[in-house]
Amino acid sequence: MDRFDAMRAFTRIVERRSFTKAAEDLGLPRSSVTDAVQGLEARLGVRLLQRTTRQVSPTLDGEAYYQRCVSLIADMEDAEGAFVGAKPSGLIRVDVHGTQARHFLLPGLPRFREMYPDIRLHFSEAHQPVDLIREGFDCILRAGELNDSSLIRRKLATLERGTFASPDYLKRLGTPNTPGDLDGHEMIGLLAPDTTEVIPLAFQIKGKIHRVTLPAMMTVTGPETNVAAACLGLGLIQVPRYRAVPELASGTLVEVLADFPPTPLPVHALYSHKHQLSPRLRVFIDWVAQQFRDKAALQE
Known part of the structure; x- marks a missing residue:
């Protein structure tokens, strides 16, 4: 695992507070993410994570390193996405109401897969507030008025x-x-x-x-x-x-x-201010907005 992949594994562990959940998100063996963190700690000469039987949390050095990793990874993904022909890839974890997913998103997914064959999607239906970072979501879709939030929001549609x-x-x-x-x-x-x-x-x-x-x-x-x-x-x-x-x-x-x-009910996509919009999440949110527009046009 190269240094940037190790940094990705480390940031996911911090966000998920779990080696196992981070490994599942990244599609890697748990041993790989464990080795990645141990390698980072050996290279830096500091302890990055505190491990208990219940959860994993960053040390003070780990929190500072996490913030730098988030910025560096976002810059790298943005740079790679700027090249013509670069294809977004990776897993996107989304929380969305099931009725909205079935009506607005699922019918267009075959075409989305044709356009972005290297993107994988996970849909969750919590129907309640979620901790986007801690629970490992890249974005959440919500209908209705929003409470004050530190999350970045993009309005997708208005439902009559x-x-x-x-x-x-x-x-x-x-x-x-x-x-x-x-x-x-x-x-x-x-x-x-x-x-x-x-x-x-x-x-x-x-x-x-x-x-x-x-x-x-x-x-x-x-x-x-x-x-x-x-x-x-x-x-x-x-x-x-x-x-x-x-x-x-x-x-x-x-x-x-x-x-x-x-x-009417406004519909928003929400994502964390801690991350720049990755190429895969950017194309997904653009696609979601188009699905809502297309459905609305059919009903006019």
């Missing part, structure tokens, strides 16, 4: 939403014509990620946002369960319009309060 219910539900409780008609109605309680708070229904009325929280006989954390519960007549839901297309076509859901649409 609607309010939906099953015909049986509307037959039982009536069809509301305005948000003021929602007394006596119910909702499926979709919980905000990593909290126990139900996300209220939101309606745009004369340029202002009007939020309503209705009684809910059940709460859910997953978008698929949210839609399935609505199809069974258990309450109103608000979801991105693309997600309800099959149910609207089959008649298992209908739209209500169309004159008072929910606020």
Whole structure:
């Protein structure tokens, strides 16, 4: 393993706090990353990592060396990517909601593989806040308003939403014509990620946002369960319009309060400020943005 590869192995160990996880990310035997760090420590004459039975953490010298390695590796990848014909390669670990992955990303993946045959992808579906660096992700895709974050963000799309219910539900409780008609109605309680708070229904009325929280006989954390519960007549839901297309076509859901649409959901790609955008991550995020644009154009 050359010096730059050893530096890559070292930075991944620091980020993952684990030799084993770093080796898995890099597609190397654990012994190789262990030997790489031992070689760096011998060359530098300092101890870079503290090892315990539970985790690995950098020493003060290791933290300083990590920061220099991150900068050097990013510069090298940027330099290599500047040459005409250079092909991005390597593993990209992405956390993305499963419904978004299936609708926007998976259909275009065969073409992506043709364009970038040396890039490998790992999709995770956490549905909750993640520590991008510690958990080894290169980027995360998130819909909705973002809290203040040290992560770099790139807006990819804006998803229009609607309010939906099953015909049986509307037959039982009536069809509301305005948000003021929602007394006596119910909702499926979709919980905000990593909290126990139900996300209220939101309606745009004369340029202002009007939020309503209705009684809910059940709460859910997953978008698929949210839609399935609505199809069974258990309450109103608000979801991105693309997600309800099959149910609207089959008649298992209908739209209500169309004159008072929910606020749209922005979609962002987030990645760490600690890393310059590598060539493989840059082409992936550009491709993701194009997938969202293409899908949106088909629905216009």
